[in-house]
Amino acid sequence: MVSWPASAANDSIKKEECKELIIDIPLALEPPRWPECCIYRVPKRLREVKHMAYTPRLVSIGPFHHCMRKELKDMEIQKLRYLRDFCYRTGKSMENLACIIERNEVRIRHSYSENFLLGSKEFVNMILLDAIFILELFWRKSEKSMAQKDYILSQPCMERGIRYDLLLLENQIPFFVLEELYCGDQQNEAGLQNGKLQEQLLIKKDILVELSCRFFRDLYSDEQPDPKIGEVKHFTDLVRRFFPPPKPKQKENEKHIKHLYTATKLAGAGLKFRPVSGRSLLEIKFLENTCLEIFPCLNLSWLLACLPCLKSTCLSRVQRFLEIPALRVDDKTEGLFRNLMALEQCHYPFETYICDYIVLLDDLITTKADVGLLADKKIIVNELGSNAAVTDLFNKLGHEIESNGIFYLDLSKELDGYYENSWNRVVATLTSVYFQDFWRGTATMVGLIVLALTLWNFARLLRK
Known part of the structure; x- marks a missing residue:
């Protein structure tokens, strides 16, 4: 019988223990954030200052607040009504609309900073309902006859609340989803063809941006957004573009001023x-x-x-x-x-x-x-x-x-x-x-003149 040295036996035991501690790292580990990512959960340090500023109160859009609270569930019924009316008005079937979302599901998921456990069907239905709700709301807002009869737009207080909810960072869907649904099958056809079809597609996209700007008009009041507003990622990004930045003139490595007088x-x-x-x-x-x-x-x-x-x-x-x-x-x-x-x-x-x-x-x-x-x-x-x-x-x-x-x-x-x-x-x-006003300034000037005359007389007396 062969006897192993004690040190060799100990090494063997340690190797077995190390094998148990080895972490299995998948080869296809997902990156921490996809390049398409543009919709984020608000950092904890900001949310703790005032969490309600980032939380929707009337309608949830996207997965972050999907069916989280009862008051948000009430608007889900209105979303179904809007979907029905949208399909009837445009002649588009729910199946075709759902196919558009399915085709872009991976890209949509990558637009968010977190992974969600929602199944494919539930995720597609959620995005479809939210996107059609927005498109139908914007269309009704642009049609005065429809706005007066609409459940949301006929109540200024509710419309204002919905507008506020739609600009929240955590309450977004990617803007390209709205473009895909608004332009329909032309989006794919235009990629294969040039000319008139592509031109019509660009016009439709511009119309969608214009409808979005009109809906958020109250946020920029007198300011007129640039018609060539560029690629819009979502509504929070759109509203940010309403306020063009000043041009910085800072030189490299120049120190920033940490204090400014009141x-x-x-x-x-x-x-x-x-x-x-x-x-x-x-x-x-x-x-x-x-x-x-x-x-x-x-x-x-x-x-x-x-x-x-x-x-x-x-x-x-x-x-x-x-x-x-x-x-x-x-x-x-x-x-x-x-x-x-x-x-x-x-x-x-x-x-x-x-x-x-x-x-x-x-x-x-x-x-x-x-x-x-x-x-x-x-x-x-x-x-x-x-x-x-x-x-x-x-x-x-x-x-x-x-x-x-x-x-x-x-x-x-x-x-x-x-x-x-x-x-x-x-x-x-x-x-x-x-010299605060005319009377005080006049009194001051008279006083100065009297003082000057007094000094002049005094100087004249000294000369004598």
């Missing part, structure tokens, strides 16, 4: 705030006369404060202005910005211009006085009722947000440089104390 401090240093229209919401400009940069002593704001009639003359050009497009703040504003920022955090981490805009406003607004100042200047249209509510909103919007700050870097430097110029603060103090 609106009241800047106003106290003589900066004037002015609302503007017909411009992107994010296009904020600091206007300063070149001569004032070289010769700050030419600041004549004290004279304009005394004589407002001179503001229409060239003297107004020596004023420093911060032009900010007006922003309406209501009960949906927070949810809108939170979802746009969440999209940027997940999908556009190096193009966070919405996040940069919110961080800039958060810096300008620290107290109720800052909101009051901007509201008086018609820059903030406060529909929340109190300045404290608006202050709290902007102070919390930037929590847990990573912002690279490049889009407003130059603006921040200009504003900081303006405030830190001691001459600007001196002139502003003199203006507010001695």
